[in-house]
Amino acid sequence: MKKIFLLLLLLTTGCSDALLEKPKSLASEIFYNTDAEVKAAVNAIYGPMRADNALSINYPAQLEGLADYGDSRGSQMAVSLYQGLDNTNINRVGVIWDNFYQSIRNANLVIANVPKATAISEANKAAFLGEAKFLRSLLYFALVRNWNGVPLRTEANMTIYDVARSSVAEVYELILSDALAAEASLPDTPAEIGRPSKWAAKTLLSEIYLYQENYKASAAKAKEVIDSGKYALVEVSQSEDFQKIYGPEVVNTAEEIFYFKYSRQQGFGLVSYAHRKTAQYNYYGPGGVYAQYTDSTTNSVIKNWSGKDLRKAHILYNVDIGLGKSSCLYRKFRDPAATNYGAGNDYPWYRYADLLLFHAEAEARSNQTPTEAALESLNKVHRRAYGYPSNTVSAVDLKRTDYNLTSFIDKVVEERGYETMYEGKRWLDLKRLGIAKQRILEVKKIVVADKHMLWPIPSSEILYNKLLTAENQNPGY
Template sequence: MKRILFLLVVVAIFFTSCSDWLEEHPKAVAAETFYNTEEEADAAVLAPLAKFRSGFAMSYPGLLECFADYAYGRGSWEANSDYEGLNTQNQTRANMVWASLYKAIRDCNIAISRLPEASGLSETSKAAYLGELRFIRALSYFYLVRSFGSCPLRTEENMADYNLGKSSVDDIYAYIVNDLLYATENGPDKARLVGTPCKNSARSLLAQVYLQLEKYQEAATFAKQVIDSNAYSLVPVSSSRDFEKIFGAGVVNTTEEIFYLKQDNTTKNGWEFVMFCAHPSALINGKPMCGAGGWYGLYTTTENQMIAEWDVKDLRKDYNLLLHDFGLGDNTYLMAKFYDPDALSGSGSGNSNPLIRFPDVLFIYAEAITKATGTPTIDAMEMLNRIHRRAYGYDPNSPSEVDFKLADYGSVDKFMDLLIKEQAYECMNEMKRWFFLCRLGIAKDRIKKIKGIDVAEKHMLFPIPTTEFDYNEALDPSKDQNPGY
């Protein structure tokens, strides 16, 4: 199945390679008309996913993990952990994120505009494909609006208009919600291929978006629908290395996968972020952390408060961290969640990028229902305990001696303090922590508490790329650039 996915990606790239509009002068958008069979519609969905594997897949995880309270950047990435905004080198990386996301949006817009006219597909089938595309478009805008704030809202209706001003954050979120509501109703019940979205992918993302908008009851409702679907479960573990069954390079999919970017270490479609985290001499079980080498651009230390307080009996600690002296002293850890000893030079690694997995939905529901009701509930605590039990090697669905007791976390503040800690340990190195802290409005306080650094206000948003101002005449850099850049 994984092979099929990448063969189709090649087809998708072939059909879309001629439309690199973000890197060219404004021109008319061609109206591709090849969406008449299931194979062609498959290619339409896989095309925008291929765009995620460019600047997004490497630059975004690196940037966001450097911002996390538990990690530090090294080398050219070190400046990100100063929290003074992006320097020139890292602005270039942010530009790649912007470009890959808008290229994905363009691919979605073309297919969304043409699929309704497809003669070889049933109306139900067309609606399902449109649901997948609208999920991917919503996901792209969700990353854009959180990183860049207000930005151009390019749709299938205005995609021929290159000169387009910024839309408000509120309007962008309304558009995201509308796309996701469509996807929850019309997307496929199950993923057609490994790595393509389904209705539960849309419900999960919609729950996250509603949480971002502080619509807690709506967030709880959609998260609970995913949980109650019984389509997902936590993968049990009994040792730290058992987490390889979840994150390993050879894993095709698992019972907790909701939406991942799939990778392949035998082609150029592999994930470079694994190499970014690794050191060339670092070994796990006697094998290289990454067979292709390593840049060790990300690390943490034994002195970081979150790391120092992490219980050594928690199997996630030993799995996520590899003590390794790479020149900064014997107190440094490599971020070892993603490990691929068989990665080939120039190909990237085979580990999948877990954008949405089942623990994310459990966290969303636990927070949303607590804030919706104004008090922690037994149900909310059970969601955290499922994750916590698994972390210690217990059956996630059965009470254990490591369970948190609701009586000890009776207020919203106490419960949230617990959830904030558990989210860090569970989702470490998955590029989720910075957005999580920003959404809660505690990013500046956390960085000051853990790292002793003041976060500059300009650091809260990425700069809009200068190339956008060069080619989009509706934007004025003196007025439309984000503050501080």
């Protein structure tokens, strides 16, 4: 079952190379003509963005080193010093940029050519275009949050290399336009496991609206997903039950809205950004890096985390890797049978838990008070964390009378920090909320340098894009 998406991934990599390296060798009027040909072109979008040196290792690793609940070590130590990236990590974020833009280029090829296809139905054209626009929206959303304004490369200018940086507002205009188009044309049910549906597009829109502080729209999109009845939290009664969500053999769950699918096969696996094989434990096959870690006594986020929360025991385990007996490693994505660069765990870009917490925050903000609906969305995630049925009133329920708007948002932020730990989402949340510097100072006693709030534009862009010079670089680099 886990191999269902493997054929898609095989097609992805093969087509990606062709589309990126020799685009002029393709007769586009022929190649984009049938369902099979268009599907292969759409598959090619996934290749660069989920590759070993992009999403499956560099992207989440860079973001996890910035979170308030943990630190990076070794060659990634500079990430957690918050004074700007060193050359090694500048190169790593440069790889993310390059790979994301390669996927954007592949999406642009689909968007430009599919409307001209003659041997494919209009319904299928719409679905393929929706998928391409969903992925392009997702990618630009990642880029703008980490770099601010970036060059906008679309089907209209994809043959032009020299493209100036657009403003943040202009980037969001494209992100929103693509996400709305995807919502309108994606199918109700994914064509295959691992592909987006219109509900994934609505979830993306809910988060986009959160960033734009359009809380009413964010809450409305989230509620559409909730009311659809398409998704549910996976119920747990003990910490190891969370493996039913994150385990390497899991194919799909009721909680999955949009995931990047991986396999143990070489080149198609989730590359763990903190290998976990030690003399005492074997949570990951190859093992030995320990790039991200935390401490159960010195980090207040971890220290104050209730031991009754089943997520804590599932995610963290104490092991002395030379940093003391209270140091902890992460085991959320564990695969003892993993090969080198080949873990079978999938990467959860959007889970139903994400959507519920989007709704809790947006619903409360749009009403200027924690409503019963906002509280119920938060309580569903909270109940499940403590082993109670998520849809039933429980002994651990949070009570509306205990919160005003500010304290309720703080609680949502805390819950999301625990729920998405080690998924590369925490730092982006802290930045959106405007509390990143405050949290790092409170928890780690470090003053974050302004330059550390954004990633540097890579030299590959500065050197070859004539409309981007060193003067256009993000501050401090």
